[in-house]
Amino acid sequence: MTPPIMQVQNIVKEFSGVRVLHNINLDIHAGEVLGVLGENGAGKSTLLKIISGIYPLTSGQIKIDGKLVEIRSTSDAKRLGIAMIPQEFNLISTLNVFENIFLGNEVKKGLLLDKAAMREKAARLLTELATELSPDALVENLSVAEKQMVEIAKALVNDSRILIMDEPTTVLTDHEVEIFFSLVDTLKQRGVTLIFISHKLKEVKLLCDRLAILRDGYLVSLDDVSEINEQDMARKMVGRELNQIYPSRREPSDHVVLKVSHLAIKGVLNDINFELKKGEVLGFAGLIGAGRTETAEAVMGLRKKDAGEIEINGQYATINSIADALSYHLAYLSEDRQGKGLIMNSDIPKNITLISLAAYVKGLIRQKKENAVAQEYVKRFDIKAASLHTNLINLSGGNQQKVYLSKWMDTHPNILILDEPTRGIDVNTKKEIYHFIHSLTEQGVSVIVISSELEEIMGLSHRVIVMRSGEIMGELIGDAINEKEIMYYAAGLKTMKQA
């Protein structure tokens, strides 16, 4: 085996006295793909942020090519050939592709920019990466996958030898994931070392050479990928057997709580019809951009409808604003937790009561009651936070999602729409959320789950609706729900005439 390109030795990290990483030792070999797995809060992001110079380490050392280095900032990391590709891309949307690739690294001719040289270099690089992306394309017009490509190209221009990627595939569609897989191969051939965080065990198994698994700040195992199966990965991450991720389903009643007829938004949605029964989990499958989120937002009054009727418990309902939706006890958790769901620089109680605040106001806000209720949710959902008054930005993704869920549960919904409820969340929290959905349905709450993870849709739903290009392509019930059928509908290879 090649000698280690990077040696992480005895790394300890503390945040205000709390130890989040315990003596991590890890050798990373040149040209390998190392997967880093762990539950939310296990310390994987912290570790990679230390390597890429975002966080300082508390103690320990890092060697590159056998030489001791200090990585105090991202520019130190850049100089050492380490680049981190964040989940939220750092691209300037008003500049085009090659300008972004060379941002901060511009090629100059005298005092002026040598645009021709940059364009040509960028074009060559993009060809090497086997993409048809034009160097002149404007970044704001690019898809998420293309933006990711630009980020990778940018890292390569900086002569990065070690690329760190934080859940690179969560934002990609299935087709784009395939392209990403071949890109990883290309990068490996160039001798680039890749470290990446993922929650998708299957993907990790396919992509990586070795796997490092972290739990509660300890490195619990480091295996060749051929020596570990998915069950073991999950077990090591959680520290115990994970049996039954998906709870068993109980038959919903026949009572229709929500009926949507002929819902349409010009250019977005076309004649959407569906029913939701009491205690049912209705899955919405489809590719990104199929119109699932738009359907949910239209039902919630967050988008203007051009046509369509909504009935709740058999009664015609006028829903033109989210306040209307609330009065019918509808709830919607957006896929964009940070952008549309939570006030990140505010604490847990204030977030939980933001919608239901009126219930806490008797002249003034009863903050004691607010805190007590928040405390109950913290207990009920096992939300892990340093204190009730920690700002949400300091919680892990899974705990943020639990706060988001609490926020809507505090409105006492009868119908709950969950849009990508487990995106970027670890296996254990996923399981908790699945079981919670199940217990809600037992209490007679009806749930719509929009998800791009087929496994999740199949594991949870009584019924699945598949959308494509703003239309419902088909509906699958019970035993008829399977991956192949869903994909056929989602890809437009099959369609069901709507009644």
Added chain:
Amino acid sequence: MAKLEPAPMMTRLRRLNMAAYAPFIALLLLVIFSSIASDTFLMPRNITNVLRQVSYTGIIALGMTFVIIAGGIDLSVGSMVAVVGVLTIMIINGAGDGWWAVAMAVSSAIALGGVFGALNGLIITRGKVASFIATLATMSIFRSMALYISDAGEMVSTNAHFSDIGGGYLWGIPYPVWVFLLLAAVYHILLKHSAFGRHVCAIGSNPKVASYSAIKVRWVYFQTFVIAGASVGIAAVLLTSRLNSISPSDAGIFYELDAIAAVVIGGTALSGGKGTIWGTVIGVIILGIINNMLNLMGISPYLQGMVKGLVILIAVLVQFKGDR
């Protein structure tokens, strides 16, 4: 089960965001320094004077705090002082000589301020104009209105009682200072303990999250401008009464800058979402003491702007450090 107790004292101290207390510490240091550097500084008469001087811009800064936390800015407040002042004098002179004329002038000044604030709010929320631009425009409009109505001449009150409200004392403290402190207490409760205040912070932090949480973002935003306007109305009538007159060309000049400076020095983020009323009160007093000390120490009035500018810069630098 995870039971989240309030953190113990020591860890809580360690976690204290020093930036949040910076205004208070700055004020403390400033008072200590001032009392050493000048014998007259701590004399009750001087303190009273400082407080009265800052109370007018202080009241405006209190209203401005809501606007800034909601993510906006109001540049029109200085000109609004002039136009409300001019109209107030017209009203009181037209209304006669009794106490009831004073009462009418006071209530109409507050109402007029509210109306002008509502005008700002309408342009911003209905017309979807950025608050900076909208209030830059109304700043010019209000000043011009004041000049036109008064024909650019100083307006003097003919009511014998009018000057009592701005010039009066209670327990040795001028009325404007009482109004400033009382209003601060009311606004503090409004910001920290009412649903409205919570909503102001939410729309300033992330308007998208707020609207997805069924908060009427534009309505809340609009109301912050009405509050700012009404506060200007209060300040304007106190100032006019104190002088028993108003100059349409000089009144309220640079008040917007002083008010914004006080809010920023008080630790409220210009990007919105976070801030406190007590911070603004401290910011106002810090600015007042600095002015006062520069006078007491005989430093050229031409340098005062520079010192004020430096203080604002330092305040913002401390704020940014706190964010990182």
